[in-house]
Amino acid sequence: MAEKSQLVNDMEALLGQDKVISSKLERYTYTYDSSFLSQLNDFYPDVVVCPMNTEEVQKIMRYAYKHDIPVTPRGAGSGQTGGSVAIKGGVVLDLSGWTDIVEIDESNMQVVVRPGIVHADLNVALSPYGLFFPPDPGSSKMATIGGMVGNNASGLRAVKFGNTGQYVLGLEVVLPDGEVMKTGGLHSRALKSVSGINLTSLYVGSEGTLGVITQIRLKVLPKPPARGILLTLFSSLDDAAATVLEVFKNGIIPSGIEILDDSGIKAANKFQPDLKLPEAEAALFFEINGSKAAVDFEGQQVKEIAEKRAIVVEWATDVQRMAKLWQGRAVIGAASARVKEGATRIFCGEDVCFPMARVPEALRRIKEIGEKHNTLVVIYGHIGDGNMHTAPIIDPLKPEEVEAAHRVADDIHQLALELEGSTTGEHGVGFTRSQYMVEEHGKALEIMRIIKDAIDPKGIMNPGKIWVER
Amino acid sequence: MKTTYRVDFAEELKKCVRCGECRSNCPIFAESKREPDSPRGRLALVKLLQDGKIQASAELSEKLYGCLLCKTCAVNCPSGVITDEIMVGVRDYLDDALDKSIVKKALLKGFLTRPALLQASFSLVKLYQKTGLNSVLTRSKLIEHLPETMSAGAKILPDVSKQPARGRIPEIVKPYGEKRFRVAYFLGCATNLIYPDVAVAGVDVLARHGCEVITPAVKCCGMPHLAYGDTATAVQLAKNNMKVLLSAQVDAVVTDCSSCSATLAESYQKLFEPGSEEYNQAGELSSKVYDLNKFLVEKTGVHPGPNPVNVSVTYHDPCHLKRGQNVFKQPRELLKAIPGVEFREMKEADRCCGSAGSFSIMHHELSMKVLERKISNIVNAKAEVVATSCPTCTMQLSYGLINHGLPGQVVHPVQLLAKTYEEN
Numbered sequence: 001m002a003e004k005s006q007l008v009n010d011m012e013a014l015l016g017q018d019k020v021i022s023s024k025l026e027r028y029t030y031t032y033d034s035s036f037l038s039q040l041n042d043f044y045p046d047v048v049v050c051p052m053n054t055e056e057v058q059k060i061m062r063y064a065y066k067h068d069i070p071v072t073p074r075g076a077g078s079g080q081t082g083g084s085v086a087i088k089g090g091v092v093l094d095l096s097g098w099t100d101i102v103e104i105d106e107s108n109m110q111v112v113v114r115p116g117i118v119h120a121d122l123n124v125a126l127s128p129y130g131l132f133f134p135p136d137p138g139s140s141k142m143a144t145i146g147g148m149v150g151n152n153a154s155g156l157r158a159v160k161f162g163n164t165g166q167y168v169l170g171l172e173v174v175l176p177d178g179e180v181m182k183t184g185g186l187h188s189r190a191l192k193s194v195s196g197i198n199l200t201s202l203y204v205g206s207e208g209t210l211g212v213i214t215q216i217r218l219k220v221l222p223k224p225p226a227r228g229i230l231l232t233l234f235s236s237l238d239d240a241a242a243t244v245l246e247v248f249k250n251g252i253i254p255s256g257i258e259i260l261d262d263s264g265i266k267a268a269n270k271f272q273p274d275l276k277l278p279e280a281e282a283a284l285f286f287e288i289n290g291s292k293a294a295v296d297f298e299g300q301q302v303k304e305i306a307e308k309r310a311i312v313v314e315w316a317t318d319v320q321r322m323a324k325l326w327q328g329r330a331v332i333g334a335a336s337a338r339v340k341e342g343a344t345r346i347f348c349g350e351d352v353c354f355p356m357a358r359v360p361e362a363l364r365r366i367k368e369i370g371e372k373h374n375t376l377v378v379i380y381g382h383i384g385d386g387n388m389h390t391a392p393i394i395d396p397l398k399p400e401e402v403e404a405a406h407r408v409a410d411d412i413h414q415l416a417l418e419l420e421g422s423t424t425g426e427h428g429v430g431f432t433r434s435q436y437m438v439e440e441h442g443k444a445l446e447i448m449r450i451i452k453d454a455i456d457p458k459g460i461m462n463p464g465k466i467w468v469e470r
Numbered sequence: 471m472k473t474t475y476r477v478d479f480a481e482e483l484k485k486c487v488r489c490g491e492c493r494s495n496c497p498i499f500a501e502s503k504r505e506p507d508s509p510r511g512r513l514a515l516v517k518l519l520q521d522g523k524i525q526a527s528a529e530l531s532e533k534l535y536g537c538l539l540c541k542t543c544a545v546n547c548p549s550g551v552i553t554d555e556i557m558v559g560v561r562d563y564l565d566d567a568l569d570k571s572i573v574k575k576a577l578l579k580g581f582l583t584r585p586a587l588l589q590a591s592f593s594l595v596k597l598y599q600k601t602g603l604n605s606v607l608t609r610s611k612l613i614e615h616l617p618e619t620m621s622a623g624a625k626i627l628p629d630v631s632k633q634p635a636r637g638r639i640p641e642i643v644k645p646y647g648e649k650r651f652r653v654a655y656f657l658g659c660a661t662n663l664i665y666p667d668v669a670v671a672g673v674d675v676l677a678r679h680g681c682e683v684i685t686p687a688v689k690c691c692g693m694p695h696l697a698y699g700d701t702a703t704a705v706q707l708a709k710n711n712m713k714v715l716l717s718a719q720v721d722a723v724v725t726d727c728s729s730c731s732a733t734l735a736e737s738y739q740k741l742f743e744p745g746s747e748e749y750n751q752a753g754e755l756s757s758k759v760y761d762l763n764k765f766l767v768e769k770t771g772v773h774p775g776p777n778p779v780n781v782s783v784t785y786h787d788p789c790h791l792k793r794g795q796n797v798f799k800q801p802r803e804l805l806k807a808i809p810g811v812e813f814r815e816m817k818e819a820d821r822c823c824g825s826a827g828s829f830s831i832m833h834h835e836l837s838m839k840v841l842e843r844k845i846s847n848i849v850n851a852k853a854e855v856v857a858t859s860c861p862t863c864t865m866q867l868s869y870g871l872i873n874h875g876l877p878g879q880v881v882h883p884v885q886l887l888a889k890t891y892e893e894n
Contacts, residue, residue: 026504026506028518029506029508029510030505032488033488034488034490039488042523050503096493139489139491141491142493333489334548338549344485345487345549347487397484
C-alpha cells in the first residue's frame with residue numbers, strides 16, 4: 001500500500017476515514033463518465049471524498065481554496081462530456097450518496113433536496129403527493145438531481161415541460177472559498193421572483209465551475225392522471241418531420257416526441273425483441289399526458305394526423321405496453337451498439353441541437369458524415385425540440401475506427417453550428433466540447449470567463465471544463 | 471487473461487459504455503453508494519487488469535469478490551454486459567495469478583475478527599466440513615481459525631445435525647400409479663444436510679406425479695468453487711456429475727436448489743472447450759435439467775392432495791432461478807394451485823436477499839444490509855410463510871426473520887404441496 005499523501009491525511013482528518021477514498025485502485029473508478037474521451041484517458045483524482053452535509057463541503061472547500069487544489073463535483077458520473085472527471089486532478093466530491101429529501105412542500109408544490117438524489121427516486125417519493133418533477137432524462141434511474149441542475153438537463157419531455165432550469169427556484173451553494181450562499185431568496189417559497197439578478201439561473205448549467213450545489217429547491221407539478229403513447233413509423237424522414245410540424249400547428253403540444261432512425265429501430269428491436277417494430281426510415285413516439293379526456297382527444301387527433309403519412313400507427317394506453325415502448329426509446333442510448341456485432345456505442349458529439357425546421361436536413365447530413373468516415377451512426381432523439389442524439393458504433397479496440405469516430409464527432413459539432421444550432425442541447429460542455437465554445441459564443445464566452453474569474457478567482461472549481469484552459 | 475471458465479474478456483468488456491444504469495439496480499451499490507462497489511466500477515477494474523495497467527492484488531481481489539453474482543445488473547444492462555460471468559471468470563484468473571495466501575487474506579479480511587460473523591457462518595462451515603466440500607475453506611485455512619465457542623450462534627441457524635436426506639430417501643422410489651417419467655433427483659449439499667425435509671418432500675411429490683425417482687450419488691454441483699475461483703475443482707466435479715447423471719438413463723434431472731440447477735444447466739458448458747466431449751456432455755445434461763417447480767408445473771402438471779394448507783404465503787425469487795433460468799412464474803403457479811394457500815406478492819420479490827452462497831460469511835455486514843430490505847418487504851407482504859427455492863436463500867431469510875423476532879417460516883413450495891397429501 002502506497003503511503004498516503006498529505007492531502008489524503010488532511011481530508012481524513014477533516015471528514016473521517018470512512019468518507020475518503022484514497023487508494024489508487026478505487027480512485028480509478030472516478031476517472032470516467034460515459035464520455036468516450038474520458039475512457040481514453042486516465043484522469044485520476046488525487047482523492048475522492050463523500051461529504052454528507054453542507055459543513056463538510058465547506059471544510060473541503062476552505063482547505064482546497066487555501067491550498068489551490070482543484071475540486072470537481074460529481075453525481076452519478078452518468079454524464080457524457082467528462083464534466084465530472086477531474087482532468088486536472090485534485091479532489092472529486094462524490095455527492096451521489098447524499099440523497100436526502102429535505103422537505104416536500106405539498107401545498108406550495110415544491111421540494112427541497114440534496115444533490116445526490118436520483119431523478120427516478122425523487123419522482124417515486126413525490127408520487128404519493130400527486131406531484132412530479134417533469135424533466136425526464138433517459139437516464140432517470142441513475143442521473144442525480146445535482147447533476148441535472150449542473151448541466152441543465154432535460155430529455156424526453158422537454159418539448160412540453162422544458163428543462164431542469166425552469167424548475168429550480170433556489171439553490172444553496174458552497175462557494176470556492178467555503179462560504180455558503182443561498183440563491184432565490186433566503187426564506188422564499190415563492191414560485192416566481194424577479195428580485196435581483198438571477199443567480200439561480202447563473203448556477204444552473206454552470207457544470208460545477210462556480211461552486212458546489214448542496215441543496216436544491218425545485219418547483220414540481222401535479223402528476224398528470226392519464227397518459228398515452230402513439231407509435232408511428234414512416235418510410236421517409238421528411239414525412240416524420242412534416243407530421244411533427246402538423247401536430248404543433250394543430251395546437252397540440254405532446255409531452256414528448258421522440259424519433260429513432262432506421263438503425264435506432266433495429267437497436268430497439270434487438271434490446272426488446274417483443275417491441276417488434278417494423279423496418280422503416282423513422283419511428284416517432286408521441287407521448288400525450290394530461291386529463292383522461294384531453295389524452296383521449298389529443299391522442300385521437302395526433303393519430304389522425306399521423307395516419308396521413310405513416311405506414312404504421314399504434315395508440316397505446318395499456319400501462320405495460322406504454323412502459324415497454326417508452327423504455328425501448330429511453331435505453332436506446334446504451335443499447336444502440338446492438339445493431340453491429342462486436343461493436344459498441346460511444347458517446348461523442350451526441351447531443352447536438354438543430355432548429356426544428358432543419359432537422360430532416362440535419363439527419364441526412366449526419367448520415368452522410370457517417371458514410372464519409374465509414375462509421376455507422378445510430379440517430380435518435382427529441383425531434384420535438386430538435387435535440388438529436390448521434391451514436392457512432394465502432395469497435396473501440398481498432399485504432400482506425402476510434403480515429404474515424406473522432407472525425408465524425410467533430411463534423412457533427414461543426415454541422416450543428418453551420419445549421420444555426422447548438423453543440424449541446426442538454427448534456428453540457430464538459431471538456432469534450434470546450435474547443436467549440438469560441439466559435440459558438442464569441443464575445444459572450446469572454447463575459448462568461450469574467451464571471452467565472454470573479455466568483456472563482458483561483459480557478460479551483462472544476463478546471464478544464466467549458467473553457468479551454470489558458 | 472487466460473482462464474478455464476470461458477469468458478472473452480476483451481469482447482465483453484468493450485460492451486460497457488459506462489452509462490451507469492447498473493448503479494440503479496445493484497443491491498450492493500444501493501447500500502454502499504460508492505462507485506468502486508458498483509458493477510460499472512468493478513468492470514472498470516477488470517478492464518484495467520485486462521489492459522495490463524494493473525497486476526492482480528489482494529485489494530483488487532477484495533473489490534471483485536464484493537459482487538453477489540446476482541445477475542441483476544446483467545439482465546438489465548442495455549449494452550448486454552454479462553457482468554456476473556466476467557466476475558466468475560476474473561476470480562478464476564485471480565485464483566491462479568495470486569499467491570493463495572493473498573487471496574485468503576483478502577477473503578478473510580474482516581471475518582476472523584468478528585465473533586458475530588463467525589457464529590453466523592457456523593452452519594455453513596459445518597456443512598462444508600460434513601460434505602467434504604471443504605476445499606475452498608481448507609485452501610483459505612478458514613477451518614483452522616474457527617473457535618470452538620462458535621457453536622453458541624448455531625442456535626439461531628438451521629440444525630445440521632438432522633439426518634441427511636440421502637439416508638432417508640431410497641435409491642429408487644417407485645411412482646404412485648403409472649410411470650410417466652424416470653427422473654434423477656439431484657440432491658444438493660445444502661438441501662441434503664441443512665434442509666433434508668425439502669428433498670424428502672420433493673421426491674415424494676414427484677413420485678405422486680407419476681415419476682420413478684432415483685437419487686444418484688452425485689457430488690457438489692461446483693457452484694461454491696466457481697464463485698471462489700477454484701475452477702479446477704469445479705471441472706472435476708462437473709466431469710463426475712455429468713458421468714453419473716448421463717449414465718442414469720433418465721428423462722430429466724430435477725433439483726430443488728436453484729444454484730444447483732443453474733450450475734448444471736448453464737455453468738458446466740463454460741468449463742469446457744466447444745466441440746470437446748465434455749462440452750457436448752454438458753450440453754446434453756443442460757437439456758435435461760429442471761428446477762423442481764418448473765418440472766411439476768410444465769411436465770407433470772400440479773396435482774395437489776385433498777387436504778388444504780390454510781396459510782398465507784409470499785415468494786422470494788432466488789437470483790439464479792429468476793435471472794439465471796427465467797423461472798419465476800412456475801413457483802407462483804405451484805403455490806396458487808395448493809388448496810388453502812393465499813398467495814401474497816411481496817414488493818421487490820426478485821431482489822437479492824444478500825445470501826449468495828457464502829457471500830453472507832465473507833461480506834457479512836453488507837449482506838445483512840441487503841437482507842434488511844428483503845425482510846422489510848416480507849413484513850409488508852403480511853404473509854405467514856415465505857416460500858423460496860434455494861437453500862442458502864432459505865438460510866439467509868430464516869436468519870433475518872429470527873433476528874427480527876419474527877415468527878415467519880421459510881419453506882420450499884414443494885413442502886407446502888406435500889402437506890396436501892398428509893392425513894390430519
